[in-house]
Amino acid sequence: MSETVAAPITARPAGARKTLLLKTIGALALGVVVFLLPLYLSSQYLLVLMWVFTGAVGAMGLTMLIGQAGQLSLAHSFFVLVGGVSYAVYASPGDKDTIGFGLPTLLALVLAVVTTGLVGALFAPISGRLRGIYLGVASLSLVFLGFWLANQLPSIAGSASSGRYAPSLKLPGFDFGEQNPSLYVLNVEIGSAERSFWLFAALTALAYVAGRGALSGRVGRGWRAVRDNEAMATVMGVSVVRQKATAFAVSSAYAGLAGVMVVWWYSGLMKPDEAVDFGTYGTTVAISYLAMCVIGGLGSLGGSILGAAIVFGLPQLLPLLNGSTSAGSLSGTAFTPVVITNLIFGALIVLIIMFEPRGFAGLGQRIVRLVRR
Amino acid sequence: MTATPAAASPPAATRNVKPLQIEDISVRFGGILALDSVSFTVAPGTIHALIGPNGAGKSTCFNAITRIYPLASGRILLGDNDLASVPGHRIASLGVGRAFQNLALVDSATVIDNVMLGRYSLTKGGFLSYAVRAPWTMKSERRHADRAAEICDFLGVGQHLHRPAGMLSYGDQKRVDIARALAVEPTILLLDEPAAGMNASETAEMSELIRDIRDELGISILLVEHDMGLVMGIADRVTVLDFGRRLADDVPAAVQKDPEVIRAYLGSDDDERQETP
Structure with missing residues (x-):
């Protein structure tokens, strides 16, 4: 009970250095693998992985909001839409039909993320007052609002029939959309698909690292305190209202980045949905994001990547494995890839809630513990 | 301020x-x-x-x-x-530091993470500075974490720093709760039923601890x-x-x-x- 320790007391665990070394080696190895993947995979598989990365970035935002800050949101696809539209408006030059500023694409990307974050913060007066399923349902209304607005304002969001185009990312001296400058790695030409794959992987890594840093620090502690006990959080000096707003803003900013990635994934096409329940930004997608978070384990950033691999990856991957590239060839059967995926992740959600409510993240922790033992 | x-x-x-x-x-x-x-x-x-x-x-x-x-x-x-x-x-x-009657710890978080919450108002830094791991933010984070560990040690839970708080015994969780209240560096510590649910020997230890806190920190x-x-x-x-x-x-x-x-x-x-x- 008293201070009897001679050595200076530190908060670092005993094997911290070794763990850090292992983690660094692991991250480097993963980096090399991801870097080399485009050399071995054809572009259709790269597209699947890019779609997974897009989902992962969005799901990371949502899992932080739900799992760490304790706020349910069903509006994630709305914020994805806001991100995509903002990027299109900032980055494309605009013409007689559409408004556009033609800003440098990197700046447009940052601005789109910030804008979406701010739109999320605007929802704070509502998100701060509602809890649980009430907040979920209230936020769902944003998806409908977004659908309606996007269809009302074709000069901003693009028309629902033909959409609008936004440029791909161009860094000074490197263009992610075209072969400029042309680049060869191990005699494989790095075309636009390969470049975009690297870009998507890098953005996902960035989103993960950023989220990880924030969650393990002061911000994450504040969120978890608000999630578990608001009175306690207040007594410890956390402004509950402010942290709830911050969490919503950060979550939305992640969705905004995912929105920009969606536009890039469609080769720059920003097209609003023609129906609210089905499409790229509709209610189904909002639920899909929630499913990713639950499957991955609420609050786990790594888990949301796995969740995205299942929810976003499978419907894209199954037709490829089936040996056909067009969805049409499967139209004769009731078991389309989408249906199969829905069955898989529906079953997964039931199993996870029954046996491991912490999702894949919880399973991972169990495995780590078994290995260490 | x-x-x-x-x-x-x-x-x-x-x-x-x-x-x-x-x-x-x-x-x-x-x-x-x-x-x-x-x-x-x-x-x-x-x-x-x-x-x-x-x-x-x-x-x-x-x-x-x-x-x-x-x-x-x-x-x-x-x-x-x-x-x-x-x-x-x-x-x-x-x-003002406060420990709670019905253990208001974040069960899934580690002991040190819980106690670091007490440093919340002593530290700065929002999402971005932690996201990019700004050197000054990380430096202050380490400094405060060391102080939090020191407080845990004073409370006798120093050996549990990296275990989830929810896995500790009831008595230890009480101590973590008090450690978090002390991490605020309070001049007055509010203790809400610190001995509730404890047996005679645990209660005796607790009263000794409370006296130690007053004597060593000089706080009310x-x-x-x-x-x-x-x-x-x-x-x-x-x-x-x-x-x-x-x-x-x-x-x-x-x-x-x-x-x-x-x-x-x-x-x-x-x-x-x-x-x-």
């Missing part, structure tokens, strides 16, 4: 411990007056116990001081600062407790509440003899046999 001791480990002696003056506070829930013009003063560096039968208003009083419940009237002065006039989340930075402690042995053993002064009103406010020996307290609170002769040190 008041200047808070941002240095990693301010020596106890330099902590400017001020009296906590509760002046005529009332708390109202609808038509019920839960606290009726209660006044008392916690003198610097003393252990002050708040006792009373169930429903007397002890916890309400705590919740009023920490601004969880709004005051109907009255003032709460810590030195010159009126706690009632600042938002609830600013209380911690004014030097305001304590709500049902265990009369503990209260009479360590309290420098006792305030008795009953039905939201103050019944007595004196040294333990005098309170024990107060006929009104005996009638309202201790009730039978049985309870009078409390040993004093």
Whole structure:
């Protein structure tokens, strides 16, 4: 009970250095693998992985909001839409039909993320007052609002029939959309698909690292305190209202980045949905994001990547494995890839809630513990 | 903003411990007056116990001081600062630390993470500075984590730093809760039933710990407790509440003899046999 320790007391665990070394080696190895993947995979598989990365970035935002800050949101696809539209408006030059500023694409990307974050913060007066399923349902209304607005304002969001185009990312001296400058790695030409794959992987890594840093620090502690006990959080000096707003803003900013990635994934096409329940930004997608978070384990950033691999990856991957590239060839059967995926992740959600409510993240922790033992 | 001791480990002696003056506070829930013009003063560096039968208003009083419940009237002065006039989340930075009755820990988070929450108002940095791991943010994070570890060690939970708080024994969780309250670097520590649910030997350890906190940190402690042995053993002064009103406010020996307290609170002769040190 008293201070009897001679050595200076530190908060670092005993094997911290070794763990850090292992983690660094692991991250480097993963980096090399991801870097080399485009050399071995054809572009259709790269597209699947890019779609997974897009989902992962969005799901990371949502899992932080739900799992760490304790706020349910069903509006994630709305914020994805806001991100995509903002990027299109900032980055494309605009013409007689559409408004556009033609800003440098990197700046447009940052601005789109910030804008979406701010739109999320605007929802704070509502998100701060509602809890649980009430907040979920209230936020769902944003998806409908977004659908309606996007269809009302074709000069901003693009028309629902033909959409609008936004440029791909161009860094000074490197263009992610075209072969400029042309680049060869191990005699494989790095075309636009390969470049975009690297870009998507890098953005996902960035989103993960950023989220990880924030969650393990002061911000994450504040969120978890608000999630578990608001009175306690207040007594410890956390402004509950402010942290709830911050969490919503950060979550939305992640969705905004995912929105920009969606536009890039469609080769720059920003097209609003023609129906609210089905499409790229509709209610189904909002639920899909929630499913990713639950499957991955609420609050786990790594888990949301796995969740995205299942929810976003499978419907894209199954037709490829089936040996056909067009969805049409499967139209004769009731078991389309989408249906199969829905069955898989529906079953997964039931199993996870029954046996491991912490999702894949919880399973991972169990495995780590078994290995260490 | 008041200047808070941002240095990693301010020596106890330099902590400017001020009296906590509760002046005529009332708390109202609808038509019920839960606290009726209660006044008392916690003198610097003393252990002050708040006792009373169930429903007397002890916890309400705590919740009023920490601004969880709004005051109907009255003032709460810590030195010159009126706690009632600042938002609830600013209380911690004014030097008020509170441990909770029903363990309000984040179970899934590690012990050190829980205790670091106490450093919240002593540290800065939002999402971005932690996201990019700004060197100055990380440096202060490490400094504060070391201080938090030191506090855990003082509380006797130093060996559990990296275990999830929810996996600790009840007694250890209580200690983590107190460690978190101390991580605020408070000048007054509010303890809500620290010995609740503990057996005799654990209670004895707890009372020793509370005395250690006062002696080594030199801070004031305001304590709500049902265990009369503990209260009479360590309290420098006792305030008795009953039905939201103050019944007595004196040294333990005098309170024990107060006929009104005996009638309202201790009730039978049985309870009078409390040993004093």
